[in-house]
Amino acid sequence: MILVLDVGNTNIVLGVYKEDKLIADWRLSTASKMTADEYGTQIIQLFLHNKLDISDVEGVIISSVVPDIMYSLEHAIIKYFEIYPIVVGPGIKTGINIKYDNPKEVGADRIVNAVAVHEIYKKPAIIIDFGTATTFCALTENGDYLGGTICPGVQIASDALFERAAKLPKVELIKPKRVICKNTISSIQAGIVYGYIGQVDYIVCRMKKEMMEFGENPLVVATGGLAKLINEESRSIDLIDPILTLKGLRIIYDKNKEQGI
Template sequence: MVLLLDCGNTHTVFGCADSEGKLSQIFRMETNRKKTGFEYASDIRQIFALLKIDPDGFCGAVISSVVPQLTEPYREALRMAIGRDALVIGPGIRTGLRIRIDDPGTIAPDLVAGAVAAKAKYPLPAIIIDMGTATTITVVDQNGDYIGGVILPGVGISMNALASETSLLPSIDVAPSKKLIATSTGDAMRSGIVYGTAGALDGIIDRFLSELHTEATLLGTGGLAGVICPYCRHKILVDEELLLHGLWHLFQLNEREAHRTSRES
């Protein structure tokens, strides 16, 4: 098995993948910037025990982290938890993508993982909507090249700003309201967040399609994709494990390259 780790700003997602890329035992932990590698190793081993995962059953691990200060603690934690040194997604690794942005070295690892998975699993071009702490909408073109995208505030950030910057509006959960034209303050906020975000996604997708001059596969992933995407007018396929699939493909690609280099030397 390969242990997959996707560290986001709010949560870290773990998954196990077999030799064919089939995922199992997916679990989440809070992303805590104050924890050390030892503490994360202890947490991971405790969850392994609960899920009956054999820590000696892993042949490797791969990390995507958008929290730079946690990349090394997580790497240390996996070294202690499973006895393997993890591949870290970043500059210098093989991706199988041509990254056509101004500075390819600045692309976030989660965007690389999503693009790699979209290229491997779906018809191209593909528009990838990742709804995490921030919402990113990115494009892999018909040639399999990553060509860029947009970043906008995530649903949680928008809701927190609405509640914290106003005196009369409460903190609420992210859920669809009973109807669009709401008759209570809480439902009015839910309508605004859900339909406002869905409308923003639809508008950006329309503009992307105009710029691409072709139809595209529309993919949604991230914690809130399943809540928001059904309210979009475009048909968006929600793939909650898209990034984990991308991490598995990246691990396989770099393992093959390492074996080839080893044989040549």
Template sequence: MLLAIEQGNTNSMFAVHDGTNWIAQWRSATEPNRTADEYAVWLAQLVAMVGLELGELDACIVSSVVPQSVFNLRNLSRRYLGVEPLIIGENVDLAIPVRVSKPSEVGADRIVNAIGAHICYPGPLIVVDSGTATTIDVVAADGGFEGGAIAPGIHLSVEALHSAAAKLPRVALKKPDRVVGNDTVSAMQSGVFWGYIALVEGMITRIKAERQEDMTVVATGGIAALFHDATDVIHHFDPDVTIRGLLELYRRNSGSRP
């Protein structure tokens, strides 16, 4: 069984694939200093809840944008699974063209998303991933990664307003009923939510104009569930883009196609 680990700056996902289906997924807060032993204790309890043992996991692939965590995740796989993990950016053949000036600087999450989206959606794509940062990336019709844009995530905007302005409270992230707020909280919620929508719409419009081609837009990431139905520029909301990309990379690099 495959253990797939996708680690972002804020949250990490651990998922198990049995060769046919994903049978379990768990999320935790990203803690860069968590040791391999701590991961193992936590993970052993979770896999037991679905009737498995750590020893049944015999393959591992890791995508992480937190370099200081990779050492501990590698040791988790070596010590408790008994396998050398595949780590995006280290020992994994991406099997797609990365058409940017410095391919080594592209985050693992962006490459994995490009692969995961290309598997399901034909033609040129724009992939919007909403997390700690918002990435808006271009995937060519042949699956090649062609760059994109990185902006602050919507949660960062909320925290920045609260932290930098003495009189502004911390507000819940939600879709407001009106664009024009009638108090401070509703005004902040409108500015953050609809401002974020405007950012996404504006970037997609500019990318399409620059490339002069029709493109399918796929949104993923936890925050995308909140805003994807508030705009018509997003064609698909697909929360499984990243995990699908990890599975495909494992299959391409292991020679296994279950």
């Protein structure tokens, strides 16, 4: 079995692969002050709950955009699984050519998603990840990572509105039937959800135009917690792959497994 971990600013998503099949996945809150023992015992409890034996884990790979958490998380894996994890970063084989001005600036999650799309769909693509931030990434058919756009995530925008506007309540992120709303809660929901749908469609439209200058007609792939909600009204998303990042981690592990111990 292979354990894959995607560390985001809000959550850590974990998955267990048996060969090419994802047999379990979980989500933990990202907490930079937790110790290696706290992370280790939490992960072991998840394995026990699913009746999985940690001794069957032969490799671990981690991608992270939260540097502060990595010391504890890596040491948890080393202590409780007796495995040195592969960490996605410089020196890791991906099969992707990063065309950023400074390749080290590209988040590990964006690279992992690009690897998954390149290997699975084998087409030029625009990859949208609805996480703490919403990222748009452009990828050519040959695997050139051209760059992209980073926007505040939907939940960040909602929380900021609640925190900075004294009379506006915190609302659940659901899609009202109309944009001409007759109460404050529905008005906020419509503004956030339909506003982000418009943002997605506009940015994808602009990215497609720029990619088509190079003869690339991209597939638009979305992932992340709010992808389904946005896709209900978006005109630009071709497909949703909710475990895209976990798939990418599994692929990168196979390319680099000789590095694990």
